[in-house]
Amino acid sequence: MTVILSQSFTGISIGAVLLLIALGLSLTFGQMGVINMAHGEFIMAGAYTVYVVQKSIDSAGTSLLISLPLAFLVAGAMGVLLEWLLIRRLYARPLDTLLVTWGVSLMLQQLARDIFGAPNVNAQAPSWLSGRITLVDGEHSLTLAHSRLFILGLAIAAVVALTLTLRRTSLGRRIRAVVQHRDLAEASGIATGRVDRITFFIGSGLAGLAGVALTLVGPIGPTMGTNIIIDAFLVIVVGGIGQLRGAVIAAFALGVLQAVMEYSTTVSVARVTVLVAIVAFLQWRPQGIYTLRTRSLA
Amino acid sequence: MLEITELVAGYGRSDVLHGVSLTVPEDGVVCVLGHNGAAKSTLLRAVLGLIRPSGGRVRLDGRDVTRLPAHRKVRAGLAYVPQGQQSFPQLTALENLRLVADGRGRDGAHALDEALDLFPALRELAGRRAGLLSGGQRQQLAIARALITRPRLLLLDEPTEGIQPSVVAEIQRTILELAGRGGLSVLLVEQHIDFALRAAQRYHVLEAGRITSTGEGGEAARDRVREALTV
Ligand SMILES: Nc1ncnc2c1ncn2[C@@H]1O[C@H](COP(=O)(O)OP(=O)(O)OP(=O)(O)O)[C@@H](O)[C@H]1O
């Protein structure tokens, strides 16, 4: 039982990372109506940011704290660049956008191989994240790793910040307006092109944060983004596209299911089981947990 | 104030607006009448820049603004109420207005208040999602939203189409009042001939993307316009 619980907790922290990625992905999805295939490489960029910062700063703790905002900036800037160079020329051409961003994704992976080499590298976790909290002691001990608690806290903070920004600020109103009715927004005096770029900055920045989080629990490599982006995409589909509540439920459900199954079977059996579960779920509820009403996040 | 010359515009490769010229004088009201599909809405969209004109010129106070993006034209003093009671459906009525008032500082808040004074019914509906409002309420919201930028020229596309009669009268009264205040010119697209001619000093009949008849507004023009529209 305690094993199931501790596996569940592992799943929750993975779910938290998935949620970060999925939120960023659906933010840019709302803007361009198509999945940005290079979103996974923004995660990778965030992770390599930690690696690079650690090369120049010895203290793992300090470098982690510097990496968080820096990874957001790096990934966000990459998103803005992608939007500005390519995507904005392809609005209303979804298939082209899909192919182009996929191409960019492959190029970025190769770029990472050229710069950092093909093998995975590791970042050091700060000492204050290497401990564990013991909840139940004794024979059936239940412990929670600090690093996973940190990831959970980071994700919650990011989700709350994003929600508040979207719901309460004038920037949030502009973002939602552009997603809901682009022409009317433009005709109301909103510089929709600029709002697009800001949205890409935030959405891609969240991927950068997710990348930092992933360095605490696993290796950094050129294909790390591709591996997890599929799961994030599943979160969006299962949660209901553009639905915040749906994404939260789906992310944690997916994370926990995967982690628990991995413990009771093998990694690949777990993988297949999760996919079968999702296919079955979508047969029953093709629209996801929550119904798609608009493409808006809020 | 607004000078449109030989404006050509369309969708994709095919033009539906074939060289329209008209002017709206300072403080004047000019209406465009025409059947469904005559390209009335296309004309307004091309003037604002929501679709890119493929020929002709749009001048605002003598300045060529043909290629200016729509949001820049709004900053230059244009405002637009599109056809069909459009809003941001998931934003509340108040958010629909604040969206435009944001970034305009004190004056924005002031303008928002004045817009609400114009349609007091909107005050009670402030917290409701615009998508849940009735057509008439949404149209009032759309007009209020357009006025918050304090435009000098208002483009109105069939402001009373498909709205229950009680609200039609209120909207028409408001338009006449706004036009009479001074400082605001109006380019009005209408299917209600009587109202259009009452509001406008000048009318243009648009047919299949061309102006086929034009003259002074007022009661006297009614028969001529009817005739122009039936042939
Ligand atoms: N988005 C669009 N894409 C392609 N063609 C369009 C589009 N919008 C309008 N059209 C075409 O352009 C022509 C003019 O349409 P427009 O909407 O300007 O007419 P209208 O005079 O405003 O009509 P109504 O009185 O019904 O509003 C029509 O033939 C219409 O089919």
Ligand SMILES: [Mg+2]
């Ligand atoms: Mg029309």
